Amino acid sequence: MISDNIMEKAHSGNVGKEDAIELLNVNPFELFTLADELRQSAAGNEVSYVVNRNIYLTNLCAGDCGFCAFKTEKGYILSKEEVVAEVGKADELGATEVCVQGGYLKQMNMDYYTDIFEAISSNYPKMTIHALSPMEIYHASGMEGISPHEACKRVKDCGVATLTGTSAEILSDRVRKIICSSKVSTQEWIDTITASHEVGLRTNSTMMYGHVETIEERLEHMFIIRDIQKKTGGFTEFIPMAFMPYNNKIGEAMMQQGKFMTSGIDDLQMQAIARIILHKHIGNIQAPWVKLGKKLAQVALHCGANDLGGTLMEDQITAASGGTNGEHLSAEEIEWIINETGRTPKKRNALYEAVQ
Numbered sequence: 001m002i003s004d005n006i007m008e009k010a011h012s013g014n015v016g017k018e019d020a021i022e023l024l025n026v027n028p029f030e031l032f033t034l035a036d037e038l039r040q041s042a043a044g045n046e047v048s049y050v051v052n053r054n055i056y057l058t059n060l061c062a063g064d065c066g067f068c069a070f071k072t073e074k075g076y077i078l079s080k081e082e083v084v085a086e087v088g089k090a091d092e093l094g095a096t097e098v099c100v101q102g103g104y105l106k107q108m109n110m111d112y113y114t115d116i117f118e119a120i121s122s123n124y125p126k127m128t129i130h131a132l133s134p135m136e137i138y139h140a141s142g143m144e145g146i147s148p149h150e151a152c153k154r155v156k157d158c159g160v161a162t163l164t165g166t167s168a169e170i171l172s173d174r175v176r177k178i179i180c181s182s183k184v185s186t187q188e189w190i191d192t193i194t195a196s197h198e199v200g201l202r203t204n205s206t207m208m209y210g211h212v213e214t215i216e217e218r219l220e221h222m223f224i225i226r227d228i229q230k231k232t233g234g235f236t237e238f239i240p241m242a243f244m245p246y247n248n249k250i251g252e253a254m255m256q257q258g259k260f261m262t263s264g265i266d267d268l269q270m271q272a273i274a275r276i277i278l279h280k281h282i283g284n285i286q287a288p289w290v291k292l293g294k295k296l297a298q299v300a301l302h303c304g305a306n307d308l309g310g311t312l313m314e315d316q317i318t319a320a321s322g323g324t325n326g327e328h329l330s331a332e333e334i335e336w337i338i339n340e341t342g343r344t345p346k347k348r349n350a351l352y353e354a355v356q
C-alpha cells in the first residue's frame with residue numbers, strides 16, 4: 001500500500017528516489033491509480049496528439065549504437081530539394097509538423113542543416129519544424145568549431161520550433177558505454193539540451209528502457225530530466241520508449257540469454273512512475289502508440305499518460321527494430337482510439353498548443 005507520506009509527496013511533486021523504488025514495489029494497480037489522479041490534475045480529460053510526418057535525412061551514420069537497426073552501409077542522403085518535396089507531401093496530407101532527423105556524418109554540417117530548414121520555412125511557413133537531437137547538434141557544432149549554444153541559435157533562426165529529446169537513451173555513462181559508446185556522454189547530452197533551452201528552443205525528453213540498464217538507472221534518468229526541468233523549464237513532455245530488440249546487436253545478445261522485450265506491465269509502470277516523478281515539473285507524458293501498440297497505449301492513458309504522440313506517416317526506426325504496430329494512423333483513427341477511452345482528443349503542435 002502507498003504510504004500517506006509518499007502520497008503527499010507525489011501530489012506536491014516531491015517524490016524522491018527511495019520513494020520511487022518503493023512505488024515500483026507496490027501493487028501496480030495502486031501505482032496506476034495514483035498516476036491517473038495526477039494526470040487528471042495536471043492535464044484534465046484531454047488527450048493530445050499531433051498530425052506529423054517523420055523525415056529521415058539519411059540512413060547512413062558514423063555512429064555505432066548497439067541498439068540501432070536503422071543505419072545501413074549503402075544508404076541515401078536527402079538533398080534540400082528532396083526534403084522540401086517530402087514536406088510538400090506531408091502538407092498535402094494535412095500534417096502540421098515535420099520531424100526531421102537522421103544519422104550523423106561529416107557531410108551533415110551546420111550549412112547542410114540550415115539550408116534545409118531555411119528552405120522548409122520559406123516554402124511552408126506554417127509547417128512546424130521539430131528537428132535534430134542533441135547528438136546531431138553536438139556533432140555539427142563540433143565540426144564547425146562553434147558551441148552547442150551557437151548551433152541551437154542558428155537552427156532556431158532558420159525556423160526550427162523545437163529540438164527532439166532523443167539520443168538520451170539512458171543517461172548513465174555505464175549504460176552508454178555498452179549501448180552507444182560513440183554517442184554524446186551523459187554530461188554532453190545534459191549540456192547540449194540545456195543550451196537548447198537557454199536559447200529558447202524547447203525540446204521533448206525521452207528514455208529508451210528495457211535493455212542493459214537497471215531499474216535504479218531508469219529512475220536516475222528521470223531525476224536528471226526533472227533536475228534539468230527545474231533549471232530551464234524547457235521540456236514540453238517526457239516519452240518513455242520501450243527498447244525494440246529485433247535486428248540489432250544488443251537485442252540479439254539479450255535474446256541469446258532468453259530475455260526478450262519489456263512486458264506490458266513494465267511499460268505501464270514506466271508510464272505511471274514517469275507521471276509521478278515529473279508531476280508539477282513536466283505536464284505531458286506520452287504513450288507512444290508505435291511502440292506500445294494501440295490497445296496498450298489506450299490502457300496507458302489510464303496509467304498517467306495524456307498524449308499519444310504523432311500520426312507519424314513513417315517510423316522507419318521502430319519498424320527496422322521489429323516494431324509491428326504500423327507506421328501511420330489517420331487523425332480519425334487516433335481520435336477514435338482516444339474517444340474509446342472516454343477522453344477528449346486535442347490536436348496539438350510541438351509546443352502542445354491546440355491547433356485546428
Ligand code: SF4
Nearest residue numbers: 061063064065068103
Ligand atoms: S541510433 Fe542513431 S546515432 Fe546511433 S548508429 Fe543508429 S542512426 Fe547512428
